[in-house]
Amino acid sequence: MHFLRSRLDDSIEVGILSPRDADEIFALVNSSRNSLRRFLPWVDSTKSPDDEADFLRRALELYSSGLEYHFGIWFNGLMAGGASLSLDPLNNSGEIGYFLGDPFTRRGIITKVVAEMTSFAFGQLGINRLEIFVADNNERSIAVAKRCGFSLESRAVRAILLNGLYLDRLCFSMLASDYVSK
Numbered sequence: 463m464h465f466l467r468s469r470l471d472d473s474i475e476v477g478i479l480s481p482r483d484a485d486e487i488f489a490l491v492n493s494s495r496n497s498l499r500r501f502l503p504w505v506d507s508t509k510s511p512d513d514e515a516d517f518l519r520r521a522l523e524l525y526s527s528g529l530e531y532h533f534g535i536w537f538n539g540l541m542a543g544g545a546s547l548s549l550d551p552l553n554n555s556g557e558i559g560y561f562l563g564d565p566f567t568r569r570g571i572i573t574k575v576v577a578e579m580t581s582f583a584f585g586q587l588g589i590n591r592l593e594i595f596v597a598d599n600n601e602r603s604i605a606v607a608k609r610c611g612f613s614l615e616s617r618a619v620r621a622i623l624l625n626g627l628y629l630d631r632l633c634f635s636m637l638a639s640d641y642v643s644k
Contacts, residue, residue, distance in 0.1 A: 470574050475536040479544065480522055483534055484515035486541045494563040501600045502561060503624055535562070535575055542566035545575050547583060555591040556583050560606075567602065576610045584641045591637050597622050598630040607634035611642070 467477035488511040491498060499505040508514055524530035531547040543562035550556065558579055560572050583589040594612055596603045612634035620628035
């Protein structure tokens with residue numbers, strides 16, 4: 463997989479985001495703001511395409527350093543969401559994060575993207591451990607982690623402050639030794 467831009471199937475494409483994608487991804491986040499803010503703390507602080515462009519500039523610097531990958535997800539040519547792979551080189555581990563705009567949920571898109579990111583992290587990057595952190599009220603993300611073969615490892619009680627409420631943070635993990643290429 464080459465992540466500057468890769469086609470996962472006939473309808474899903476994944477590529478590294480850059481500031482030129484700011485308008486498109488901001489429009490998606492803005493149109494799905496009410497549902498995304500239930501699970502993602504950064505949504506309320508993303509108030510304009512300029513906020514998104516600033517974030518994407520920082521993300522490109524981290525990509526250049528080999529520490530993070532921030533991807534756009536396109537479905538049939540339309541911006542559908544985003545995904546990230548953040549690396550911890552000292553511990554040879556990584557964390558996967560993801561979101562989809564409302565019109566693109568329940569189509570298996572994120573499951574395919576997470577499966578491909580997992581393959582990339584273990585296969586090409588040689589990571590030993592991957593984690594997915596999920597708020598305990600995010601049933602769809604919990605299902606994605608399980609479908610992709612991640613195991614529930616721990617629950618951090620009241621570890622996420624989201625919209626004035628404390629939620630438990632679930633940690634799903636997978637080791638390279640447990641990964642089975644699909």
